[in-house]
Amino acid sequence: MTDNSPILELKDVSVKYGNVEALHNINLKVFEGEIVSILGANGAGKSTTLMTISGLVKPHKGEILFDSKRIDGIPAHETVEKGVIQVPEGRRVFGTLTVMENLKLGAFTVKDDSATKKTVEWIFELFPILKQRKKQLAGTLSGGEQQMLAIGRALMSQPKILLLDEPSLxxxxxxIRTIFETIKEINRQGVTVVLVEQNARAALKLANRGYVLEVGKIILEDNADSLLQNPEVQNAYLGGKH
Structure with missing residues (x-):
């Protein structure tokens, strides 16, 4: 892959739920090593964008390329095997399983046991509290700890690109500050990140670039600093100028 070709690209992607068009001709690029933020109000199509990249929702038009190869026609589990991993909104950890069992489930596509062991060590470095709680049932963790576990479980699949849906919810x-600092650290260690987030200010401070979605269409695309200074963005998503 050449340096100037994106690791992930959506070309004219449209998605329909029945007769309702949830995404309309989305064009989006993510380059290796970036953190890209997708902003927008509730119902703008942010989660649908991530689920379409993951293969959980099929576009009725357009192409999704990962590593310059199309992935829009393949099943979701194959998307995971290629290194595209999503942390769903609402965490969705397995409450009746322990922290360790949840993590192991995240590694089902990884065949190398020593690599899995290393990843567990890395996750415990990122989230020391999970190490302390490794034998505890996930359902007994606090919301923040469950979010850490959901991110940890996704990292077990050794993602090339991590799709995060509302991690601060x-x-x-x-x-939230701890989670965002850890996302930055994960990115520093080589994982490209796409972040969907209601907390627009925190998301833009973390990101390199951002896209603003409005009713299924991208209305703005810019580097994160410019979006933070943009009056439209400030009024709509940042509660006016600070």
């Missing part, structure tokens, strides 16, 4: 500000 329902969490206390201090926990």
């Amino acid at each position: 329902g969490l206390a500000p201090l926990i």
Whole structure:
């Protein structure tokens, strides 16, 4: 792959739920090593965009390329095997399984046991609290700990690109800061990140570039600093100028 070709590209992607068009001709690029933020109000199509990349929703038009190869026609589990991993909104950890069992489930596509062991060690470095709680049932963890576990479980698949859907949802500000710092660290260690996030200011401070979605269409695309300074973005998503 040449340096100037994106690791992930959506070309004119449209998605329909019945007769309703949820995404309309989306064009989006993510380059290796970036953090790209997707902003927008509730119902703008942010989660649908991630689920379409993951293969959980099929586009009725357009192409999705990963590593310059089309992935829009393949089943979701094959998308995972290629290294495209999603952390779903609402965490969705397996509450009746332990932290360790949840992590092991994330590694089902990885055949190399020593690599899996290394990844577990890395996750415990990123989230020391998970190491302390490794034998605890996931359902007994706090919301923040469950979010850490959901990210950890995704990392077990050794992603090339991590799709994060609303990681700060329902969490206390201090926990959000910790989660966002860890996302930055994961990115520093070589994982490309696509972040869907209601907390637009935090997302843009973390990201290199951002896209703004409105009713299924991309209305703005720019580097993160420019979007933070953009009056339209400030009024719509940042609660006016700070």
